[in-house]
Amino acid sequence: MKADYTIARKHLMKADPTLKLIIKRVGRCALHAVSPREPFEALCMAIASQQLSTKAAATIFGRFCDLFPHRKPTPDRVMTLTDDQIRAAGFSRPKVSFIKDLAAQVLDGRLDLKGLTKLPDDEVMRRLVAVQGIGRWTAEIFLMFRLGRPDILPADDLGLMNAVHRAYGLRKRPDAKRLRKMGELWSPHRSVASWYLWHSLSK
DSSP states (O other): OOOOHHHHHHHHHHHOHHHHHHHHHHOSOOTTOSOOOOHHHHHHHHHHHTTSOHHHHHHHHHHHHTTSGGGOOOHHHHTTSOHHHHHHTTOOHHHHHHHHHHHHHHHTTSSOTGGGGGSOHHHHHHHHTTSTTOOHHHHHHIIIIISOOSSOOOTTOHHHHHHHHHHTTOSSOOOHHHHHHHHTTTTTOHHHHHHHHHHHTTO
16 A cells, blocks of 8 residues: 555654654655556666666666567566677676566566565565565565555665765764664654655755
8 A cells, every 4th residue: 555645744744853844845745656667667677776876777777678669678578688688778797687587587477576566565575585686675666666565664775874864964874774773763654754865865
C-alpha cells in the first residue's frame, strides 16, 4: 500500500522539528508522481543507477532501452543480446552479468516479479537479493518506488546520508547504522521522510 501523504506529513512534522521545516520548504510530496515502470524494467534501472549520479544513470539506461522494441526492456530480449551490445550502452561488465542473471531468474521462474506485490517487505528483500548484483540498496529502491511501500529507509544511500548530515547539522556524515537509528523516529513513514530529505538538498 502506498503512503498516505497527508497522514505521513502530519506524523513527520509532529515527530521531528527538523523534518517539519524541510516539509514546509519542499512542499507537496511527489514520491510516486511518475507512473511506476514494469517490475523488470524498474530493476534494470536500479542496477544501472548503482554507484552513479542520477544524470549518468539516466543516460546509460536510456541507451539500454534503445536496444528494445518500443524501448521496453524484457527478460527474453535481454537474453538475445550480446554482452558487448549491453556494454555499448554504458554498463560495466559486472552490471551486464547482473542484468543477465536477473533476466534468467525471471524466465526460469526463480523470481516471480508479479508475485512480489503480495509479499511483505522482508520477503521481497530476501528474494531480490538472491539475484546477482541486487543488494539491499537496490531492493529498497524497488520497494519504495516500484511497489510503493511506505516505510522504507535506504540507509546505505550516500545522498540520504549527505541530506541528513546537512539538515541536522551533524559534525560528520552519519553511517547507515546511525541513520537507521535516527529513522526510527520517522516510522511508519520512512519512505516519505527519505523523499523529503533527498529533495532538501536541492531546495
